[in-house]
Structures are given as structure tokens and as C-alpha cells.
Amino acid sequence: MEDVKKDDNIIGTLVNSLIDSGFMVGKLSWKFTKWCFDGWVNLEKPKFNILFEETKLYNSNKKNKPILKKENHTNKTDVYIFTIPTGLSILDFTKRKEQIAQFLHTDLQHIKIENKNNLACITVYKDDAIEYFYEDYQFQMTKDIQIPLGINLENWNVVYWNPNETNSCHLLIAGNTGAGKSTLVYIILTYIIQYRDDVDLYLQDVKKVDMPYFVDAKQVVRYNPGKDYADETIAALVDEMNARYDYLTEKKVRSMSELKPKDRLNSIIYVVEELAVFKYGNGKGKDAKFFEKLRLILEQGRAVNITVICITQSPYSSTLPGEWKANFPCIVGLKTRTQEASKVITGDYELLTNLRGRGHGYLLSPQKDIEFQAFNIKLDTIKKIVEKNKKTDSEK
Ligand SMILES: Nc1ncnc2c1ncn2[C@@H]1O[C@H](COP(=O)(O)OP(=O)(O)OP(=O)(O)O)[C@@H](O)[C@H]1O
Numbered sequence: 542m543e544d545v546k547k548d549d550n551i552i553g554t555l556v557n558s559l560i561d562s563g564f565m566v567g568k569l570s571w572k573f574t575k576w577c578f579d580g581w582v583n584l585e586k587p588k589f590n591i592l593f594e595e596t597k598l599y600n601s602n603k604k605n606k607p608i609l610k611k612e613n614h615t616n617k618t619d620v621y622i623f624t625i626p627t628g629l630s631i632l633d634f635t636k637r638k639e640q641i642a643q644f645l646h647t648d649l650q651h652i653k654i655e656n657k658n659n660l661a662c663i664t665v666y667k668d669d670a671i672e673y674f675y676e677d678y679q680f681q682m683t684k685d686i687q688i689p690l691g692i693n694l695e696n697w698n699v700v701y702w703n704p705n706e707t708n709s710c711h712l713l714i715a716g717n718t719g720a721g722k723s724t725l726v727y728i729i730l731t732y733i734i735q736y737r738d739d740v741d742l743y744l745q746d747v748k749k750v751d752m753p754y755f756v757d758a759k760q761v762v763r764y765n766p767g768k769d770y771a772d773e774t775i776a777a778l779v780d781e782m783n784a785r786y787d788y789l790t791e792k793k794v795r796s797m798s799e800l801k802p803k804d805r806l807n808s809i810i811y812v813v814e815e816l817a818v819f820k821y822g823n824g825k826g827k828d829a830k831f832f833e834k835l836r837l838i839l840e841q842g843r844a845v846n847i848t849v850i851c852i853t854q855s856p857y858s859s860t861l862p863g864e865w866k867a868n869f870p871c872i873v874g875l876k877t878r879t880q881e882a883s884k885v886i887t888g889d890y891e892l893l894t895n896l897r898g899r900g901h902g903y904l905l906s907p908q909k910d911i912e913f914q915a916f917n918i919k920l921d922t923i924k925k926i927v928e929k930n931k932k933t934d935s936e937k
């Protein structure tokens with residue numbers, strides 16, 4: 542019996558020590574894994590101190606480097622917020638943008654450096670294909686016309702354009718080929734067709750391929766492919782504008798907005814896709830008369846709710862003289878390839894060359910410049926919405 546007990550004890554001790562050593566191994570391997578993981582995390586974490594040292598981003602007594610106050614990581618962006626040491630400004634950061642981008646394993650198109658509440662905010666956009674679809678959002682019919690354009694990249698709110706507002710009415714959309722100009726026009730037209738029976742659309746589809754989907758919508762009063770009927774249409778719009786001014790005089794008011802809603806006439810939005818096809822030639826070109834009328838509408842249309850949207854991929858002084866730009870209170874600047882184009886549109890050589898393209902742009906207005914990502918839209922969505930809002934046979 543004693544022998545059996547002894548054997549039991551030996552087996553028990555053996556089992557216990559096996560379990561113990563198992564635990565030890567487990568513990569050790571956990572420690573090792575954690576150590577490796579921590580090491581990996583530390584490796585991955587950008588060592589900003591080294592960057593600031595190497596790029597000499599510190600103030601003269603060399604003691605004060607920017608301090609990382611906050612960081613925020615989402616699947617779309619990495620945001621790092623730093624103090625700006627005394628004696629330095631945000632320019633000291635932007636001057637080193639290229640090195641900072643390289644350090645964060647990105648390029649100039651995917652990084653933004655700005656001053657936010659006296660802190661330097663560095664945003665890295667992770668994804669090339671940041672995309673927000675129009676159909677994923679619910680919009681309403683509002684009292685004022687508020688047309689959604691996209692998502693504000695600072696606060697993720699929807700960015701709107703109000704064509705009847707004094708400070709924003711006429712809109713110029715400029716950017717290189719493929720920057721997203723036509724897609725933005727689709728958003729504007731689709732929204733109007735879906736929600737606004739109080740808007741009449743006049744479309745000059747200069748490139749013939751951009752707006753045919755909209756022809757049958759009930760708001761479309763005129764659709765001209767190419768340059769067809771451009772002179773007649775703009776002349777008709779100037780006549781309509783003059784008639785509206787007579788109407789205001791009759792009602793003894795100065796603008797449509799002063800009238801009771803029931804007395805207001807429909808807003809008119811006139812879209813010219815590709816302005817560069819019209820030859821201005823310093824007022825002596827083939828289309829000088831067209832431009833003369835366009836200028837009249839740009840100058841006087843607002844009070845009678847006639848708004849112009851012009852799109853151009855060649856925003857150079859030959860197609861868009863400086864004094865003309867002043868007539869567009871609202872400009873959407875999309876990606877440009879050349880610094881000259883960026884300068885013509887925004888006054889800044891790099892603002893638009895640094896964009897990602899595909900609807901990434903700035904809405905520039907007297908109130909505020911907003912960096913945004915324009916909505917994308919599927920052709921199917923457009924077709925469905927137009928189908929639901931088709932002209933009746935009597936309206937054709
Ligand atoms: N807001 C957006 N979100 C995502 N992708 C977009 C967006 N806008 C445009 N794109 C992509 O870029 C492509 C080109 O867009 P679009 O045709 O609108 O450019 P464009 O500026 O009108 O070019 P072009 O001057 O050649 O007419 C689209 O087919 C689409 O794939």
C-alpha cells in the first residue's frame with residue numbers, strides 16, 4: 542500500500558511540475574509576444590523627435606521642438622496635432638511638407654498641414670478612393686435652395702451651395718480633365734430634379750456627352766447639345782432677365798427674395814459645360830457676343846434668381862479673364878495639373894495641384910474656403926431619379 546501511495550505522490554509531483562512548467566512557458570511566451578508586439582508598435586509609431594531634429598524644426602535655442610498633443614486614427618485619416626513652439630509658425634511646418642510627407646510614408650497629395658487654434662494639425666489621407674455616394678444621404682426640400690455638393694473634410698458635414706444667396710450665387714467649376722467636374726454637375730442636377738420643382742434648368746451641353754441623361758426631366762426647359770442654339774438660348778435668358786426686372790418694378794421691390802413666396806418666379810439655373818469652347822479673344826473673338834450676354838447675366842442675374850454654372854478645364858486667362866472671375870462669387874477648384882491653373886483659379890500656386898483628384902476640391906466663397914470631397918453618383922441613380930421626374934407628354 543505504502544508503495545502505491547509513494548508512486549501516487551511521485552506522479553502527482555511530476556504532473557504538478559509539468560503544469561507549473563507549462564504555465565512558465567506560457568507566461569514566458571506571452572511576455573515574449575508582448576515584448577515583440579510592443580517593439581513592433583514602437584517601431585511603427587513615428588518618431589517625430591527625430592524628424593524635427595533632422596529637419597531643424599525647433600526654435601533658435603534648440604530646446605523647443607513641437608510636442609505631439611493629440612493623435613487620432615480612423616480608417617480614412619491619421620491626424621497628428623502638435624504645439625507650435627514660440628518663435629515658429631505654421632509656415633515652418635509647411636516649408637517642410639515634403640520631408641514630413643516622406644517621413645509619414647505618404648506623398649504631397651495625401652497630406653495637409655494647417656493651423657488649427659494655434660496648433661499645427663497634420664492630416665494624412667490614407668485612401669485614394671475616398672468616396673461618398675449621393676444616394677447614401679437623405680436630403681430634404683428646404684425653404685431656401687441648398688444644393689449638397691459633398692462632404693467637408695474638416696468636420697464631415699455636408700457642404701451645400703445656395704444659388705439664390707447674394708454671396709454665393711454664380712458658380713465656376715474648374716479643374717483638369719478627370720478632376721470630377723461633370724460628376725459634380727450631375728450631383729447638382731440630380732438634386733434639383735429630385736427635390737426642386739421651383740427651378741428651371743437651361744443646359745448647354747457643349748461636349749454633348751455630359752448631360753443627355755437629364756433631357757427628359759421636367760425641370761429641363763432647354764437642352765442644347767454642342768454649341769447649338771447657344772446664342773439663341775443666352776439671348777432668351779437676357780430677355781427673361783429684363784422681363785423679370787420689369788416684374789420687380791411692377792411689384793415695387795428690388796429683388797425676387799423681397800416678394801411673397803407665392804409671387805416669386807421659378808429660379809433659373811443656366812449650365813455651360815466647357816466654357817473654353819467659346820472664344821472670348823479679349824472681346825474680339827468669334828463668341829464675343831455670347832460672352833457679352835453671359836457677362837450681363839453674371840452681373841445682373843442674381844436679383845431675379847437667374848444663376849450661372851460654368852465648367853472649365855482650361856481656366857487660363859485666355860478663356861477666363863481676371864475680371865470675369867470676380868463675377869463668380871463661388872468657385873469650386875478641383876485638381877489642376879499646372880501651378881498656373883491653380884493660381885488663376887485660387888490665387889495660390891499649389892492649392893489645387895496638391896489635391897488628389899476624383900472630386901477632391903475646395904469650395905471658395907467670400908464667407909469661407911472649404912476643403913471637401915464631392916459626392917459621387919451612379920448613372921443608375923441619375924436615370925431612376927430622372928425617370929421618376931419625367932416631363933409629361935403635355936410638357937414636352
Ligand atoms: N466625387 C467623386 N468621387 C469619386 N470618384 C470620382 C468623383 N468625381 C469623379 N470621380 C472619378 O473620376 C472620373 C472622372 O470624373 P469626371 O468625368 O467628372 O471628370 P471631369 O473633370 O468632368 O473630366 P473631363 O474634363 O475629362 O470631362 C469619374 O469617372 C470617376 O471615376
Ligand SMILES: [Mg+2]
Binds near residue numbers: 722723724751
Ligand atoms: Mg467632364
